[in-house]
Every structure is written in C-alpha cells, then in structure tokens.
Amino acid sequence: MMQEVLRLQGLQKSFGSVRALKNASLTLKEGEVVALLGDNGAGKSTLIKAISGVFPIDRGDIYVRGEKVSIRSTREAMDLGIETIHQDTSLAPDLSIARNLFLGREPVNLKWLGVFAPLDLAKLRDAASALLKRVGISKKLDADALVSTLSGGERQSIAISRAMQFAAKVIILDEPTNNLGVEETHGVLRFVKEMRDAGHSVLLITHNIHHVFEVADRIIVMRRGEIVAEQTVADTDLLTVESLITGADLSALMKRAQ
Amino acid sequence: MRSPQFSSFVILVVLLVVFGVADGNFLSPLNISNMMAFLPELGIIALGMTLLLTAGEFDLSVGAVFGLAPVVVMLLAQNAGVDIGVALLAGLLLCISIGTINGVIVTKIGISSFLVTLSMLLIVRGAALYITQGFPLKSWDQPGFFVTLLAGSFNIGAFRFYTSLWWFIGLSLLAVYVLRYAKLGNWISAIGSNRNAAVARGVPADAVKIWLFIATSVLAGLAGMISAFRISAASPVAGTGYELEVIAMVVVGGTALTGGRGTILGTIVGALMLRAIRNGIVLVGVPGLAYNIFVGVIILAMLILHALLQKNAARS
Ligand SMILES: Nc1ncnc2c1ncn2[C@@H]1O[C@H](COP(=O)(O)OP(=O)(O)OP(=O)(O)O)[C@@H](O)[C@H]1O
Numbered sequence A: 001m002m003q004e005v006l007r008l009q010g011l012q013k014s015f016g017s018v019r020a021l022k023n024a025s026l027t028l029k030e031g032e033v034v035a036l037l038g039d040n041g042a043g044k045s046t047l048i049k050a051i052s053g054v055f056p057i058d059r060g061d062i063y064v065r066g067e068k069v070s071i072r073s074t075r076e077a078m079d080l081g082i083e084t085i086h087q088d089t090s091l092a093p094d095l096s097i098a099r100n101l102f103l104g105r106e107p108v109n110l111k112w113l114g115v116f117a118p119l120d121l122a123k124l125r126d127a128a129s130a131l132l133k134r135v136g137i138s139k140k141l142d143a144d145a146l147v148s149t150l151s152g153g154e155r156q157s158i159a160i161s162r163a164m165q166f167a168a169k170v171i172i173l174d175e176p177t178n179n180l181g182v183e184e185t186h187g188v189l190r191f192v193k194e195m196r197d198a199g200h201s202v203l204l205i206t207h208n209i210h211h212v213f214e215v216a217d218r219i220i221v222m223r224r225g226e227i228v229a230e231q232t233v234a235d236t237d238l239l240t241v242e243s244l245i246t247g248a249d250l251s252a253l254m255k256r257a258q
Numbered sequence B: 001m002r003s004p005q006f007s008s009f010v011i012l013v014v015l016l017v018v019f020g021v022a023d024g025n026f027l028s029p030l031n032i033s034n035m036m037a038f039l040p041e042l043g044i045i046a047l048g049m050t051l052l053l054t055a056g057e058f059d060l061s062v063g064a065v066f067g068l069a070p071v072v073v074m075l076l077a078q079n080a081g082v083d084i085g086v087a088l089l090a091g092l093l094l095c096i097s098i099g100t101i102n103g104v105i106v107t108k109i110g111i112s113s114f115l116v117t118l119s120m121l122l123i124v125r126g127a128a129l130y131i132t133q134g135f136p137l138k139s140w141d142q143p144g145f146f147v148t149l150l151a152g153s154f155n156i157g158a159f160r161f162y163t164s165l166w167w168f169i170g171l172s173l174l175a176v177y178v179l180r181y182a183k184l185g186n187w188i189s190a191i192g193s194n195r196n197a198a199v200a201r202g203v204p205a206d207a208v209k210i211w212l213f214i215a216t217s218v219l220a221g222l223a224g225m226i227s228a229f230r231i232s233a234a235s236p237v238a239g240t241g242y243e244l245e246v247i248a249m250v251v252v253g254g255t256a257l258t259g260g261r262g263t264i265l266g267t268i269v270g271a272l273m274l275r276a277i278r279n280g281i282v283l284v285g286v287p288g289l290a291y292n293i294f295v296g297v298i299i300l301a302m303l304i305l306h307a308l309l310q311k312n313a314a315r316s
C-alpha cells in the first residue's frame, strides 16, 4: 500500500470574524496527485498556507509520515520536505534567476560565518543553469538575468524548478497555471506528472477542471472552509465535480433541461 | 554601463573638474583634506542607510542619534566621572536600544518606518536638548586611546587625514562584501524586493530588518562620536538635518527608495558628490544662503537621470 505522507486533522483558522477554515482534514499519500478544488474564497489558499508555515493554525493537528509536527515557520515546513509555490508571491524581481532559485538555501563557502558567509557564486550559477536546462524552459534563460525581465510564465517556471530543486516530499502548487500560455501550461502539467513518477506527492490547487482530469488521482472539494467531498478521479466525471464545487446539483439540472 | 553607480560616477568626475577649473583652491591639499575630514561622518551613516533602504525601510532618526550619543558619552565622562571606555560602552548600548525599538515597532507592530523613526527623531533630539538644557557641553580636553582611535589625524605629504577615513574605508568594504557577496546581502535585497517571497523561502525578514535598524543607529552614533572627538565638543543640536542629507547621498548613488536595489559603491559616490557640491559651490562664490537651492537642484537632476536610465533599461 502507498504510504501516507501528510495528514491534516481538524484544521481551523479564523481571520477576525472570518472563519476561513472550519474543520479541514485530508490525507496525502506517497506518489499521488491530489487536486484541491473550490470556489473563490473557499479556503484553499488558507489551507495550504497553514501547511507551509505562512501563519499558525488556530486548532488541529498536522502529521508528516505519521509523526505529529508543529509548523511554526516557512523554514520548518521546508525542513519537513514541504515545498510550496504560492498563488500571489514567489520571486523577488530585483534578484537574478540564480539568486532566486537558491533564496533561503544559498550555497556558501566558510559556512561558520553564518549569515556573513560568502555565497559560492560559481556553484550558484552552475546549479541554476543546470536546473533551467532540466526544466526545459522553452527559451534559453540566463541564470544571471533579473527576474523582473521575465514573463509571468517564465517566472512560474522558475518557481516550479525551485521546488523541484529541493526534491521535497510534498509539493504544493496554488493555481500554478494562472496567466500561463498554452505551452507553459503543458510544461507545468508535465512537471506534475514527473514529480509523481519520481514518488513525490503533489497537492494541486486549480480552477481548471480539465487539468484535474489530466493529472490528478484524487479530488478534494472545499466549500466555505470545509471539505465537502473526496473522490477518486477514475470514479467521477466533470459534471459531478462541478456541482460539488458550486453546491448546486448540475446533473439534475441538466436532466430537467433535456 | 547603464548602471546607476556608473552614471553617478561620471557626474561626480564632471563636478570635480568643473569646480577644479572654476576655483584653483578646490583641488588644493588643504581643501581636499577638509573634505576628507567631513566625508566619513555622513558617509558612515549612509552605509547603514543603504542596507536599510535596500531592505525596504528607512531611518529618519540618524541625525538625532548622531547628536545624542556623544552628548551622553561626554556627560557621563565629564559630569559623572565615568571612565571614557565605560561611557562609550553606554553610548553603544543606547544606540543599540534605539535601533531595536525602531526595528521592533516597524516589524512587529507594522507601523511604517517613516512614522516610527520620525517620532524617534523627536524623542532622541528632545532628549539631547533636555539633558543638556540646550547648551553645548564644555570642550573635551582629554586626548587618549579612544580619541586617537576615532579622530586621530596624520599627515601624508601636504595632506592631513583623520583616522575616521580608515573607519569609512573599512566599513565600506564590509558593506560591499555583505550586500554583494554574503548570504545576508541576498536576503536583504530579497526582503526589499518582495518581502512575502523571501519569507516564503524561510528568510527571517523581521530579524534582518531589526538588525539593520540597530546597525544604522550604531553607525550614526559612531559618526557622532567621531565628529565630537574631532572638534573636541558635543552639542545637542549636532547632526540636525543629517537624515535627509544621508538619504540624498544614498538615492543619488542609485539605491532605490522603494527597496530591492542597493549599491554601496553608488552610496560612496553619492557621499563624495554631496560633499564636493557643498564645498565647491561655496568656493566658486555662490552665496551661502543660496546653496541649498543648488544642492536641491543637483539632487533632483540626478534622480531624474536615474529614472530615465531605469525606463530605458526596462524598454530594451
Ligand atoms: N490574511 C487574511 N486576512 C483576512 N481574511 C483572509 C486572509 N486570507 C484569507 N482570508 C479570507 O479567508 C477566506 C478564504 O480565502 P482563501 O484565500 O483561502 O480562498 P481561496 O479558496 O484560495 O480562493 P481563490 O480561489 O480565490 O484563491 C476568504 O473569505 C478570504 O477573504
């Protein structure tokens, strides 16, 4: 049987009076792609920010490989093998591609100097170039180019290659294909499949249901801060999923219309 | 060659040539020695300010700290009979506290650094005036190790230099290293460029900012001590208006006021440039009361130039 990698139990999170997460539980297994679906404001981003240590949860438990953990910072999440590509933020535009790729995990010489340690610039550049080649970004990008000179799609590809770089156990992608062209979108989906084949678990948030059917193994649907449905992709269809997301029974509506 | 430091550097050279031609005394050993005596005092603060601006914050309290630190040190040593070494240590702790308070309020409570350090300017300047009752202290007449260390002077040929120049050079090299080559510099730029992205990668943004506020305050206090030892006196109004002069040096050098892009070399050029302008326009006969007009116009022209270069770079 596939091993459990991540389990969330009864997560709750409020922002003032807004109860963004009411009672969210889910399990992620090794080598599977789970799509997290839900309308705008359903609480998807809040859920993954809680897992990736952006803010603390109010209540609930998180288990990584069966062990209970508390994730108090983004650093702790990364150290547990959870890499996240956020919807709204990912790169620092004034830094080069190479510096962004290794931000927070810079290769250095003289490690004992702590934050004053000199960057290993040669290694930084070489590793960045190798990575860019591996991800197969269509255009040839220079590792020293500033991120502010890249297109939205190129930036997304960089963020994704960074998650890949550190070969995390769990990769979380929050609407990674937003603002991407056709070719770049396919690049992202291909990347998701590659990660799964390499044994990683992927949690994919998206509003594009076609993408879900293309890459996901399982679907989890959220509505107003709660998880309302869980299905395997093989056992469901587009219409059912759509009605789960909106809460309206679309298939019944369609039947009536006929 | 479109880099902001480089265009600032070209303008600096032009200014030096113009002033040199306009007035023969401008490049005389005496005048150069004079400029080099003043340069480190603002330049040292500008180094800290550059790092802080690169991380997306700034500090308006530096001029007041420049005034308060030597006042406290000399009061302790002169009136309370405290050993000068201990008094200097107390001054250092004072600067660290001021920087910490600035940094903690900005990062943990989330008030903009403009408002926090503006209030701190008033508090610190007010404290300096209150404890001295508004009068300059009596002059400092005890040479010793620390005076030599901070404000000793030596001659090279016809030039007279102060040890503060060494401090400025050493601290500049350190700042260049930190910002360009160290892990910390990568973090500083990333925080100023996109704080959330940096935090998402595990960069301790708040801690870095607090340390930068502390460093800036300590550098302002150090500059204040250097100045007070050089002129053998501490005044509660010393450093008035320095905050804006320092920020001008930094942005004229090409560091972005909005964070993310900082250059220490540019700041050094900016510090030299403002020093040369202040000195040169007096020599060429601009009336003293009019010279802020010139300083303002030159700063504005530099900023317009940077903005145009930036636009061009973005287009190409
Ligand atoms: N930092 C915050 N402060 C206050 N309210 C917040 C905050 N973050 C999210 N919320 C609120 O929590 C709810 C869930 O937001 P969340 O971003 O998780 O939705 P989402 O499912 O990701 O939506 P989308 O598909 O639009 O990205 C929303 O009502 C939102 O307004």
Ligand SMILES: [Mg+2]
Residues within 6 Å of the ligand: A044, A045, A046, A087, A174
């Ligand atoms: Mg979202």
